[in-house]
Amino acid sequence: MSTFKALSLVALMALGAAGAAFAADAKNGLGAPVGLGDKITETDIKAWDITILPDGTNLPPGSGTAAVGAKLFGEKGCNQCHGDGALGGRNGALITDQPLKGGGIEANKTVKNFWAYSTTLYDYIRRAMPWPAPRTLSNEEVYSLVAFILAGNKIIDEKTVMDARSLPQVKMPNRDNFIIKFPDKI
Amino acid sequence: MGIFRTRGGVGRSSPDEFVAGNGLLHRRALLGRGIALAGAAGIGSVGGVNGAAAEPVQDAEWSGHQGSNVMEYGTRSRFEKDTLRILSNPKGEARTQHARTPHHKLNGTITPNPLHFTILHNGIPDIDPAQHKLVIHGMVKQPLAFTLEKLLRYPMVSRTTFVECGGNSAPLFSNEPVQATLQHLHGLVSNAEWTGVLLSTLLDEVGVDPKAVWMLAEGADTAALTRSVPLKKAWDDAMIALYQNGEPLMPEQGYPMRLVLPGWEGNMQTKYVRRIKLVDQPAMTYYEARNYSPVLPDYTAYKFYFVNEVKSFITSPSFGMGLKEPGYYEISGIAYSGSGRIERVMVSADGGKTWADAAIQGPTMHKAFTRFHIPWRWDGSPAILTSRAVDDGGNIQPLRADFVKARGETLKPVTNTFGFPNQHYNSLTSWGIDAKGEIKHVYV
Numbered sequence A: 001m002s003t004f005k006a007l008s009l010v011a012l013m014a015l016g017a018a019g020a021a022f023a024a025d026a027k028n029g030l031g032a033p034v035g036l037g038d039k040i041t042e043t044d045i046k047a048w049d050i051t052i053l054p055d056g057t058n059l060p061p062g063s064g065t066a067a068v069g070a071k072l073f074g075e076k077g078c079n080q081c082h083g084d085g086a087l088g089g090r091n092g093a094l095i096t097d098q099p100l101k102g103g104g105i106e107a108n109k110t111v112k113n114f115w116a117y118s119t120t121l122y123d124y125i126r127r128a129m130p131w132p133a134p135r136t137l138s139n140e141e142v143y144s145l146v147a148f149i150l151a152g153n154k155i156i157d158e159k160t161v162m163d164a165r166s167l168p169q170v171k172m173p174n175r176d177n178f179i180i181k182f183p184d185k186i
Numbered sequence B: 001m002g003i004f005r006t007r008g009g010v011g012r013s014s015p016d017e018f019v020a021g022n023g024l025l026h027r028r029a030l031l032g033r034g035i036a037l038a039g040a041a042g043i044g045s046v047g048g049v050n051g052a053a054a055e056p057v058q059d060a061e062w063s064g065h066q067g068s069n070v071m072e073y074g075t076r077s078r079f080e081k082d083t084l085r086i087l088s089n090p091k092g093e094a095r096t097q098h099a100r101t102p103h104h105k106l107n108g109t110i111t112p113n114p115l116h117f118t119i120l121h122n123g124i125p126d127i128d129p130a131q132h133k134l135v136i137h138g139m140v141k142q143p144l145a146f147t148l149e150k151l152l153r154y155p156m157v158s159r160t161t162f163v164e165c166g167g168n169s170a171p172l173f174s175n176e177p178v179q180a181t182l183q184h185l186h187g188l189v190s191n192a193e194w195t196g197v198l199l200s201t202l203l204d205e206v207g208v209d210p211k212a213v214w215m216l217a218e219g220a221d222t223a224a225l226t227r228s229v230p231l232k233k234a235w236d237d238a239m240i241a242l243y244q245n246g247e248p249l250m251p252e253q254g255y256p257m258r259l260v261l262p263g264w265e266g267n268m269q270t271k272y273v274r275r276i277k278l279v280d281q282p283a284m285t286y287y288e289a290r291n292y293s294p295v296l297p298d299y300t301a302y303k304f305y306f307v308n309e310v311k312s313f314i315t316s317p318s319f320g321m322g323l324k325e326p327g328y329y330e331i332s333g334i335a336y337s338g339s340g341r342i343e344r345v346m347v348s349a350d351g352g353k354t355w356a357d358a359a360i361q362g363p364t365m366h367k368a369f370t371r372f373h374i375p376w377r378w379d380g381s382p383a384i385l386t387s388r389a390v391d392d393g394g395n396i397q398p399l400r401a402d403f404v405k406a407r408g409e410t411l412k413p414v415t416n417t418f419g420f421p422n423q424h425y426n427s428l429t430s431w432g433i434d435a436k437g438e439i440k441h442v443y444v
Helices: A003-018 A066-075 A078-082 A118-128 A139-152 B028-032 B040-047 B182-186 B199-206 B231-237 B286-291 B400-407
Strands: A178-180 B018-020 B097-100 B118-120 B133-138 B144-147 B157-164 B189-198 B214-219 B226-230 B239-244 B258-260 B273-279 B301-303 B311-316 B327-336 B342-348 B359-361 B370-378 B383-391 B430-433 B439-442
Touching: A066 A078, A066 A139, A118 A139, A118 B286, B028 B370, B133 B199, B144 B199, B157 B239, B157 B258, B182 B311, B189 B199, B189 B327, B199 B231, B199 B239, B214 B231, B226 B231, B226 B286, B258 B273, B311 B342, B311 B383, B327 B342, B327 B383, B342 B359, B342 B370, B370 B383
Parallel strands: A178 B301, B133 B273
Antiparallel strands: B097 B118, B133 B144, B157 B189, B189 B239, B214 B226, B214 B273, B239 B258, B311 B327, B327 B370, B342 B383, B359 B370, B383 B430, B430 B439
8 A cells, every 4th residue: 555545544534533423524535625615603694594494493583463464565565466465466366265176286376275384484475575675574574474474364363473483383274285206315 | 118119110121121110210320320330231211312403512602701700709600590598588577587498409418508498586696706605504513605716626526417497398287288399398408517516525524413404505696595405415416516518607507606406306406506504304495385396186296306307308300390391300309317317218200109219329428418319211191209218227208198197287278388387297298290291299
């Protein structure tokens, strides 16, 4: 064995020991990390770290109600695309009883007839709406808009306050109708 | 595979060597391509002279003076200006925008960058590469931020692979065949050589917590598009791509960096990727919870349809082309599989009654476009051309009847070719040719 090979083997073994708690067996083929990434803290990533998980992980503090959400829906211009009262405009209704069943495989998927998790609603509205100015709503405003859409669809009561505790507990009507297509890939 | 006849038909008693019904010739005629093959004598007039007498030649006007100036960034011939993508939303109204690749006007396997398909969910962001960052965090030992400048110093790999929208071919869910070009039907798939840094290299550097199972990949676009991707895929062959067919990514493909997940649903391959968070559960983001969960005939739905399964379609001849006269044509098409390499493509000219093996143009690559050809002598009677691909995992493109049984078809005929009645269609595409040579989209 050449000295070079022997040395890199030692380096690899050392790396293996150091990274034992983590899945770090250097796959770059160099035997050691390139190491050009800049260290950053979770605090400094906060502004981008907006994804909400279905169990409620990462939901922010604050709360909101359907009554406030109904007002915001007009004030924030949501009605221009989704219609007054979210009943449908050029970009579709957010509050509707249109069923999935009977519509064929092309059936229109709605919040009520299809979405499996209430957290998706919070994540998506905060991330992407209103379309012309995404990520401008406050956390409180998002809770209220979510409450308005859920209450309008009769998934929650008009009075139920939405916050980091109550929102993930809302069970969406279509939750149990999904099949994982490729379980072996996960 | 007894039903697929690779030899037979009229055979050597005819000047052509027919190998399946309605005039399909042995692929040997093409496999040779300049190389004399033993036993290739039976191909008769494929290489013979059938044309009328040509005019005498003379110098053309354009060869008599200095040509135009060479440009810094090349442009194509003014005669090819109608080789364009079709746009679903050319005025950029407040909804998604799609551009579909004109496969019926292209050849080979690589999609030119300006013709690569794209879908944008809130326009193309104008990103300054000097200010863009990729952050990897969550269940890791040390969160890290990578600038483009730093990433360019990492070990690079190049990989040719197709990217396909989960909604590609969606008009074929229609209960009646939609009369539209190949571009309308299958324009949301393209194939390019991507160059960049393997994600596994970067994951090594942050040190992944063994309890992490998924990663959330998020873009710096207006929609901050986010998808959950199993970490298994990240370790397997995911890449942070910086180059597309040799040049920096096109802005509509994610400039300055995008995630490439070879063979998987296009929407998951986050463009403008700015953040990867390691987590223990999928986020069920909008696009995975709604758009890309195909509804099944019993109204349950698939969750996470990661893989774009084995598929093929004939690009020439295809809808709208028309055959001017009986005689020799080369049938050509594209096959690909998100599970592996294309091993075999069968072609039928009689609507699937008899099949012949097409010549596969190598080298064939894993999860990449593979071009196939088969010589054909059209006798002027009605014919139905169709193709069926098999990958190296033994996955075979499903026949339409079987596909529809499992996945369903629409209740009403599809009228909007830009709509998405469902996702992940990978059954056959068939072209019906009548005695006049007109080509229609048909089902067999």
